[in-house]
Every structure is written in structure tokens, then in C-alpha cells.
Amino acid sequence: MSCLSPLGSAYESSVWHDAETVSGVRFRIAKISVGRRIDLARRIRDAGRRVEFLEAGSDPRDKLEAMVLASEIDRVYLDWALEAVEGLSIDGVEATPGAVIEKGPPDLTGEILARIRSECGLNDEQRKN
Numbered sequence: 001m002s003c004l005s006p007l008g009s010a011y012e013s014s015v016w017h018d019a020e021t022v023s024g025v026r027f028r029i030a031k032i033s034v035g036r037r038i039d040l041a042r043r044i045r046d047a048g049r050r051v052e053f054l055e056a057g058s059d060p061r062d063k064l065e066a067m068v069l070a071s072e073i074d075r076v077y078l079d080w081a082l083e084a085v086e087g088l089s090i091d092g093v094e095a096t097p098g099a100v101i102e103k104g105p106p107d108l109t110g111e112i113l114a115r116i117r118s119e120c121g122l123n124d125e126q127r128k129n
Helices: 034-056 060-081 097-103 106-119 124-128
Strands: 014-018 026-030 082-086
Antiparallel strands (some): 014 026
């Protein structure tokens, strides 16, 4: 039996993942494409350069600023790719991607961020270079 659509091949532009950190939760993240890669690069380009510059300094205030900027970049990744969340309520309300980012379980948010970065095809060492 073929899984082809009437138009030929089928492609899903996002993928669901079962959360490993919170039982019963799953989340959908966007897959990378040429257009999405360009959009993401534009969003994080300047902040990424600034983080590298600040991390190279010796002033503790620069290190703190680098941490803040790195967290802002993480937020861009989450906003850019997290499309849906199922099986989680926050403060008695069904969780939305925005709610997960703002006040969701940190372990889940970290897991989602790691999946997004993986979907983009970069590991930690590659992102540093």
C-alpha cells in the first residue's frame, strides 16, 4: 500500500515528538527548510556575534550580558520552531507554545530546544564555530 498523496510525494513541514522529560506530553516543531534557515539566521545573526564578542572578554558584566543574549537566542529558536504542545496544562489551562516558553517546566523547554537545534542540524560544537 502506498502512502503517496494524489499529487505524488507527501512531505510534512513539521514533526511531532513525545517528550522524554514530562510523561504524556508531545510537541510539534517545524523542520528546517531553505526559507526557514534564512529567516532564523536573520533573527539570530547580530545577537550571536555579540555573544561571541562578550564571551571573549574578561569583565564579569560582559559574561552576564553574554548569558542574557544567549538566552534571548534560545527564545528565538523556541518562538521560531515550536508549533504545538499536547498533553500539558499550566495553571489549569491547556498549554500553548507561548505558555510553555513563558512558564512551562524548564526540563521540557530544554528538551524542546535541544530537539529544535537537532532539527536544524547543528550540535553544540558546530554552533560555537
